[in-house]
Amino acid sequence: MNQKRYFIELSYNGTEYHGWQVQPNAVTVQERLDKALSTLLRQPIETTGCGRTDTGVHATQFYAHFDLNEVAAGQLDIQLARFVTSLNALLPFDIAVKRVFNVLVDTHARFSAMKRSYEYHIHFKKNPFKVNRSWLMHDFPDIELMNQAAGILFDYTDFSCFSKSNTQVFTNNCKIIRAEWQQNLDGLVFHISADRFLRNMVRAIVGTLVEVGKGKITPEQIRTVIESKNRSNAGSSVPACGLYLTEVLYPKTSNISEI
Incomplete structure (x- = not known):
């Protein structure tokens, strides 16, 4: 089944996190975001970030991407504007999503960045x-x-x-x-x-x-x-x-x- 790719633009205060990337036995920004996305979309979601910030480092602009199959993507597209509000409601106060939007499937949050x-x-x-x-x-x-x-x-x-x-x-x-x-x-x-x-x-x-x-x-x-x-x-x-x-x-x- 064909996949659709979505980008997330977010910002975060990194004080309480062991960086962006998921780590065992440590709280990270990616872990919190993936958990919120998985809850809303009712399926396991693993994001890919534009980089890897270290423990305590902040981001005023950060991008991540995730993929959905056509059926799930069609359901998301219908409620995309409302989806950002729902996602922010599930995230802690120190992580904020600005927008979620569709991109070409070969656009990569990390490797496409110039x-x-x-x-x-x-x-x-x-x-x-x-x-x-x-x-x-x-x-x-x-x-x-x-x-x-x-x-x-x-x-x-x-x-x-x-x-x-x-x-x-x-x-x-x-x-x-x-x-x-x-x-x-x-x-x-x-x-x-x-x-x-x-x-x-x-x-x-x-x-x-x-x-x-x-x-x-x-x-x-x-x-x-x-x-x-x-x-x-x-x-x-x-x-x-x-x-x-x-x-x-x-x-x-x-x-x-x-x-």
Whole structure:
């Protein structure tokens, strides 16, 4: 029987979850979503996510897909607008579905994505409303030096030095297309976009750039770190609480961004 594929656009506060992906003996975002979908559709549903966020990491935009046979899809299509409301009613307060929509059956939430963007948030004064949502630092780093170092990232594609060890990937190559720090009223935000990211990559990059900002290494020494391809030469991973997946882009032919 033919299958129809549906995309879900959602957001979540990752504080209470062990990341996106289903894990044994741990509560994850995917587990909660799959359970709610299975309840509503009255059949086992397994979603595929656009990425794999770690424990405590947030997402303001995240996509997942699931498949249904023609009969079940026909029933869903009739009540698609109401379905989002029902799905949100079953999900906990810290997971919100924005929309559910049909896509071409070969559109893949993970492999069809062309670009992903993250933000990392840092604040410098104790603030109860930023607990688990931003990293509290006590000393203000040199943002100009950190941006000099961030600019060097564009000269490379192999980011093995920022990757978590023993990950099952075919390549550590990524094309970074944005990397910059911006200051706002509340602190600092690091913006980074690439075609793909390695596990723990953004948090390792931020940790290394913060070392530059604190004067522990110079911007040019970032080249030595990257060229070493050795994780132990890069900075420590910063806390997960400040990291947000903010945007996932797909080809225009998928119509995902236009629906």
